[in-house]
Amino acid sequence: MPTATPARRTLHTPPVPASPFPYHPGSLLSIADLTVDDVGRLLARATELEQMDPLQRDRILLKRRIALLFYEASTRTRTSFELAAKALGADTTLVSNLSSSIEKGESLKDTGLTLRALGAEAIVLRHNSSGAPWLLEASTRLPVLNAGDGMHEHPTQALLDLRTILAHFDPATRSVVAGPSSDPGCPRSLAFGDLGKHEPGADAVNATTLAGLTLTIAGDILHSRVARSNMLLLPRLGARVLLCGPPPLLPEVAATPQRHGPVAGGPGIEILRDFDSALAQSQAVMMLRIQAERLAGLQLDLDEYKAAYQLTGQRLAAHAPRALVLHPGPIIRGMEITAGVADGPQSAILEQVTHGLAIRMAVMERALLQSAENPDANAQNTEPLP
Amino acid sequence: MTPLALLNGHLLDPAAGVDAPKDLLLQDGRVAEIASPGKLKHANGASAPIETLDASGLIVAPGLIDLHVHLREPGQAYKETIATGTAAAAAGGFTAICAMPNTTPVNDSPEITRWMQSPDRGARVRVFPIAAATRASKGEALNDYAALKAAGAVAVTDDGRPILKDSIMRESLAAAARAGLAVIQHAEDTRLTQGASMNLGPVSFRLGLRGMPPEAESQLVDRDIRLVSELRETHPQLSPHLHVAHLSTSAALAAVRQARRNGLRVTCEVAPHHFLLTEEHVGLYNTHAKMNPPLRSEQDRDALIEGILSGVVDSIATDHAPHAQHEKEVEFELAPNGITGLETALGLALRWLHAEWKLPLGRVLSLLSAQPAALLNLKGRGTLTLGSYADVVVFDPKSEWTFHASASRSKAKNTPFDGWPMQGAVRWTIAEGRVAFASNS
Numbered sequence: 001m002p003t004a005t006p007a008r009r010t011l012h013t014p015p016v017p018a019s020p021f022p023y024h025p026g027s028l029l030s031i032a033d034l035t036v037d038d039v040g041r042l043l044a045r046a047t048e049l050e051q052m053d054p055l056q057r058d059r060i061l062l063k064r065r066i067a068l069l070f071y072e073a074s075t076r077t078r079t080s081f082e083l084a085a086k087a088l089g090a091d092t093t094l095v096s097n098l099s100s101s102i103e104k105g106e107s108l109k110d111t112g113l114t115l116r117a118l119g120a121e122a123i124v125l126r127h128n129s130s131g132a133p134w135l136l137e138a139s140t141r142l143p144v145l146n147a148g149d150g151m152h153e154h155p156t157q158a159l160l161d162l163r164t165i166l167a168h169f170d171p172a173t174r175s176v177v178a179g180p181s182s183d184p185g186c187p188r189s190l191a192f193g194d195l196g197k198h199e200p201g202a203d204a205v206n207a208t209t210l211a212g213l214t215l216t217i218a219g220d221i222l223h224s225r226v227a228r229s230n231m232l233l234l235p236r237l238g239a240r241v242l243l244c245g246p247p248p249l250l251p252e253v254a255a256t257p258q259r260h261g262p263v264a265g266g267p268g269i270e271i272l273r274d275f276d277s278a279l280a281q282s283q284a285v286m287m288l289r290i291q292a293e294r295l296a297g298l299q300l301d302l303d304e305y306k307a308a309y310q311l312t313g314q315r316l317a318a319h320a321p322r323a324l325v326l327h328p329g330p331i332i333r334g335m336e337i338t339a340g341v342a343d344g345p346q347s348a349i350l351e352q353v354t355h356g357l358a359i360r361m362a363v364m365e366r367a368l369l370q371s372a373e374n375p376d377a378n379a380q381n382t383e384p385l386p
Numbered sequence: 387m388t389p390l391a392l393l394n395g396h397l398l399d400p401a402a403g404v405d406a407p408k409d410l411l412l413q414d415g416r417v418a419e420i421a422s423p424g425k426l427k428h429a430n431g432a433s434a435p436i437e438t439l440d441a442s443g444l445i446v447a448p449g450l451i452d453l454h455v456h457l458r459e460p461g462q463a464y465k466e467t468i469a470t471g472t473a474a475a476a477a478g479g480f481t482a483i484c485a486m487p488n489t490t491p492v493n494d495s496p497e498i499t500r501w502m503q504s505p506d507r508g509a510r511v512r513v514f515p516i517a518a519a520t521r522a523s524k525g526e527a528l529n530d531y532a533a534l535k536a537a538g539a540v541a542v543t544d545d546g547r548p549i550l551k552d553s554i555m556r557e558s559l560a561a562a563a564r565a566g567l568a569v570i571q572h573a574e575d576t577r578l579t580q581g582a583s584m585n586l587g588p589v590s591f592r593l594g595l596r597g598m599p600p601e602a603e604s605q606l607v608d609r610d611i612r613l614v615s616e617l618r619e620t621h622p623q624l625s626p627h628l629h630v631a632h633l634s635t636s637a638a639l640a641a642v643r644q645a646r647r648n649g650l651r652v653t654c655e656v657a658p659h660h661f662l663l664t665e666e667h668v669g670l671y672n673t674h675a676k677m678n679p680p681l682r683s684e685q686d687r688d689a690l691i692e693g694i695l696s697g698v699v700d701s702i703a704t705d706h707a708p709h710a711q712h713e714k715e716v717e718f719e720l721a722p723n724g725i726t727g728l729e730t731a732l733g734l735a736l737r738w739l740h741a742e743w744k745l746p747l748g749r750v751l752s753l754l755s756a757q758p759a760a761l762l763n764l765k766g767r768g769t770l771t772l773g774s775y776a777d778v779v780v781f782d783p784k785s786e787w788t789f790h791a792s793a794s795r796s797k798a799k800n801t802p803f804d805g806w807p808m809q810g811a812v813r814w815t816i817a818e819g820r821v822a823f824a825s826n827s
Contacts, residue, residue, distance in 0.1 A: 011688060012742055014806075016666045109715055129717035130594035131671030139715070150719070152594030225594060256588040296581050296596070 026143030026367035031155035031229045040205040046358035058089035067120035071097040071127045084360035109139040122367040143367040158229035160356040174212035176283040178346040211238035216278040218244040219288030226328040244278045279319035286326040313340045389413040395441025400748040401756035401769035412776035415818040449481025449777030451758040454703035461490025466708035469508035474796035476815045476823035478729040481777035482512040494518035496537035511817040514540040523547045531565035540762045543570035559626040568627040578602040585680040589665040604637035611645045630654040634679035636689035655703035658734045661690045673714040673721035674802040701758040708798030733808025776819035785811040
């Protein structure tokens, strides 16, 4: 019984249902949940909060309760969220998988419900499983801040990377200026307000803010949530992103345009396997660590890898002598980056860490005050108490 | 048992080539009489009491047969029991279902095979156990297929734990051929799918999930076809039958098509979720879209539809895989594979294969009854001729309804089709002459 086969293009098939996430307007699960305007507001607010008198700032979230739920080891992100919460006056509690009932087999859902019953008003989640923040939000309906989920996303890292880039980006010449001062050799001060040449977030960001900027992300992109979040953010502001790495760590699909991927119209994302030529085109380069804990049996010749992709002083001088060097950390000196480059004048690695504080203040304030839509809420809360 | 007369319905029996208004008399679990409306001799002349069902405006068809069901008993009754699983089957129009052996313990013995068929299990419809191909499904030592068949097993498989060793698969195909059984293979080269939880591709990259490459399926299908082909050459007296379970990729489908052209006995089944959904339905980590094989690309899904329409696909099977709610409410990578399917298969097949893609009703029903019966040689099933089993589904092919997981007869509610529109509401399911399901309407 032969039947005429309908042409594929006319084959009507069931639609993909729309996502119900995020449930809570204060949540930050994926960087793609933020509009460019949202990003602009967060950047502007980060700068305001950073510059605010600490004794006023700590009334914004005074005695509000934020739980930090960490299923993975973390230095930067955990401390950054914690200090940022405390800078706004919030109480924080840290629950880690190694010193809690998670060890006894308590599920993520039950852990979240327990934290909510204890009065947590928002949960910052770091989890080794991609997608865990969506489960936590669906279970608790609390604002959830994704502090890194598996190989998937790390939205606050992308925001702080953007803030770091903007601090060095000269909109007049459309170029990035590495180094914080005219004397690039001087020791770096890490005080607020002393980062880069420009005040990030002072101007609103839009779809062309980073037009003309080319950024290379190099290394273990397959396993990197930092890469994914940056790939979803930077092209929306006009940046061109070059991905660089060996095929086992950078599959071709990484640059496949996707239905739910980066917004069309930007210069987008390209793969360039040759690190030197990628560097030569870039004003900024973001190095990524090889995530040994996620390699899952993948065999890699490290000497070969270093020869092709290690960021050395020589390579930097030859191909990108003015580029800004970024790294989300932790850095493995002598592997993806040499000590000389990490400590060198083009490095903004520690600035990134500091920018993280301001960004996380802004996203935690948004989580608890949902201030993105209601700027007045901030004004009221920053009034000195009688 | 009181004889049962099904009156005024439209009999659609593709295997017998019947598509006409007929009355049926069911007696002692068999079809006792088929006649034009109002012409049943027995009903007209008999003095003995007789029960009648009025099937006016409804289709009367052979009861559906599902080759791929996980009933979870023995050992995992918290997910499903044979009683609840067969109740769901009856509600979905199925009168016979084949139970996979990945129970606890694994069904690798005549004892468990018989236990599953015992009347004590409270089955509403016929359960045909499919026994494990190897001891404890470890892929090392073959079971005694003749003994398993004598106990009621209708095929062998290590479903979920595919047989990777060439030598064992070759022995299994040969031994099964001698016993007159098919070897059903869950085709997955598990060496290529370590730690993976969805299809490999742009979506898995975006979601940061490890992916299963389509080749993990197609390469094992290729290997199995090669083994069948080699066996035919070395042992011309044998006719090994390889049945590919829940086929999900375009490449594997092409391999099956080619094997059949080469005269090999290679058959396959496709699950409704694989011909309807794609990897995009994983959405943001919906564990009700996690199964193995995973939802594939749009191109694979479209190839499966074409395979069904063109006749390469032999059967639709649900891979009904019930899980407790708490087991699916976890991180995507940690969630168990599988979804329920018994109550949605007919509604989806009619809504999409028939109404949307214009596959004739008889062919849809054949994929769900006559063809699966023929694949596993279930004698007297899949057709409604005189003397065959009184396995009947009576449904309204035009009626539209919405499936609600909360109303499911299965213990489990893990389905991506909750709230979906369906077509073709089941009015009665009659299994071996007994009404196993009757809708409220």
